[in-house]
Amino acid sequence: MKELIEYALNIAKLKWARYADIRIIDRREQVVSVKNGNVDGIGDQYSQGFGVRVLINNSWGFASSAYLNKSEIERVTALAVQIAKASGVVPSERVDLGDAVKTIGKYTTPIRVDPFSVSLEEKLGLLFRADAIMRRNTGVKVVESNVIAIRHHKFFGNTEGAFLEQVIYECGGAIAATAVNDTEIQVRSYPNSFRYQGTAGWEYVTEVDFAGNAERVAQESVELLAAEVCPSKTTTLILGSSQLALQIHESCGHPTELDRVFGTEAAFAGRSFLTTDKRDNFKYGSDIVNLTADSVRRTGLGTFGWDDEGVPASATALVKDGQFVGYLMSRETASRLGLKSNGCMRAEGWNRIPLIRMTNVSLEAGTWEVEDIIADTDDGILMDTNRSWSIDDVRLNFQFGTEVGYEIKNGKRGRLLKNCTYAGITPDFWNSCDAIATSKYWTLWGTPNCGKGEPMQTMGTGHGASPARFRNVRVGIFK
């Protein structure tokens, strides 16, 4: 691989590239999914190829191909140079990449059991057991379960001298039951609605208990059909950990992406309300709100050795004691602020350029026991497990829906509520946070389906949270 990488980089240098990098990636994905007692999908997906990124003067070009051989590397590198020169027809401002990145090394996700060494029979057995339990409940119309295993084998080299090899494993799964009647469709899932997924081995799947939760999941989906609709009012909201993970993703992770701030995602993903004048100068949340970005926590979907620019994994604060203090950055965007990249450039695969993406963006744990948060709440609603999500293009106005809600009255959890939604404005919402549960309740969730960029790239991101309470939140839309 090193020979092919050096071949591409030498061609780029001979064609006067200021900078070039190449990534060669071999990706394997295996999914097993079961639905209503039948196998719904099963099989392997393989994708291999390479992508070359070059900088000519101040213009970027990128070309990629699935056909990995020397002549194709030569064609693709020359094409990347041609594209970069064409970009110069409408040139950018000066591109400064900051200090050279010369890292050399190898990183492998620490795993106990290689998910590809586990037989398909074992994977099917795990799913069929949960499937059968959920189908015992005759009120359920559709039951689904799945497991996934992914291995990315990546090589990276750049014209500054970096050479890196990474083998990153991802593993995960989920079960879900859907109950329907003449007017309603209600879903309950476990452990999470977007699948429970992390950088880990097969142990990540077996540590959660699909079969042990199957009966409850089915029962709750049926109970939701007859539940009261979430009332429409302004009240106290307690969010469970998995719903809070997506709230963090949408209202903290995305607006701290520095490319959005600089307008380079304006036409698609949008921009950000967290403009550069607000750094160290804006009360994002209440004093107890601390949000961090890291790529080092074990099992996070944003955990790796180096990002796709060769910058090492790290941890940085985004919000400290409620103050907005930091961004997710690339080499190019960081240098515009006189800073160094905190390693957030990630590409979906060999055929995509790296973009600023979330790593593991998490709400740090607080000091409350969950029981005490509930006991301390006179009137409110507890919501958990995401069902719908929408936020505006600068990440201010949001509305989320959850699978399940519970009324809180006089410090006690009460009746079940369905079709729960809540809405707000990002800084108002986070400034209303007055209780965060301790690390005992903190979970690092994975969001495997974050979309950004053109062509669209889907990325896995991690988000840790423990349950938290927010005051004066608008809830409900149907009643």
Add this chain to the structure above:
Amino acid sequence: MNFREIADLVLNSSKADETEVLAMEQDESLTRFANNSIHQNVTERNIQITVRSVIGTKIGIAVGNDVRPDNVRDLTTRAYEVARLQPDNPEFKGLPAPQATPAISSFDLDVAVCEPETRATRVAVICRKAASAGCVAAGSLTTSSFTIGVANTKGVFAEHRSTLIDASTVIMGSNSSGWAQNSGWRLNSINPELIADEALLKVRRGIDPVDFEPGDFTVILDPYATADLLEMLAFDGMGALAVQEGRSWMNGRIGQRVMAETINIIDDGLNMNGIPLPFDFEGVAKKVVPIVASGVVLTPVFDTFTAGREQGKQSTGHATPPSPQGRFGPAPLNLFLKPGNATLDEMIRSTKLGLYITRFWYTRTVHPRDAVVTGMTRDGTFLIRNGEIAHPIKSLRFTQSYVEALKNTEAIGATPRVLRTALGGATSVPALKLGHFRFTSSTR
């Protein structure tokens, strides 16, 4: 290897009772711009080969992109091995039999060989126009050529070559923005001058938007917003699998008039005014399917699997690519909403109090059975008072049943626009005037 060689290799080496191979090869380039300059400029050449192996009623799938003969054979073997492990699926009635598929030419060599310099020159037109107006442009220009081939051991062999071009921009002023987009398969489908002018008109009209209290309003939708209505209704249940599983907005509505009599929605994969595809991803010829006729919900679209689950049904040619991740089910990828006879000006003049909306953003289903969707307006929202655009307003959030919205259709635009969709096809949609639309919050 060309598709015939790939197909021969897979079908001749397979040990399964039935085997299908789907190959999707693409050469796609995208020039992206922001802040009036090109900042991302990419190209990709890739092929995806999907082998579906059938043993009795067991199905195995393997997907790869390595076309070396040994690896194609390995892929075929893997699909077979996966099938062997499965329990029988009695609902699976086999792969489709061969049938005639219409020959359609939707390949423009000028798009296929479009050089990066050509794309850059067109992007430069938009950036220069924006800069001249004191504005900032962002957007993208995509050119793509692709070949889809499907063959199976029952004798299906279908191959189609096509091109696609898409351009979009958001142009931003100091406190307003405007959007424009066009898609097609011919190079001349895209005129960067017109795209820039359309977006700039919205920027100028949108200067100094004011806060606005949400509520229930008559709305006039640009085709971009209309496209979202069709896409979400397609995603939420125009496919037979969703209906069979009881999770479609069509459940309980088939045969009923639930939209205005003027609403006619068809899926037409053969229409050269869209981005046509003569057959689906299992090689079945596309049928023209009236999905909603005069406001009456008629039928979802079918693939071979879902048709096999119902007496008397046949595939309508709407299979999506088989995936190891599970069955997505059939989907309409070429939706056409029948145009009316109204102009945008007529719609505005006939509105006493209402909102004119450019496009919707980040729409998500809140209640699938009623197709209740939430989302934001974006890049140009305007108050209409007494038949005129009174002033721009800040973006609003809505939470609205799209079925109910179309029930209150008051006028349909005469000029449709073709827009590429997130599901992978294209939709042809005019502007709409809807009597009621529920806005639930505002932003800053």
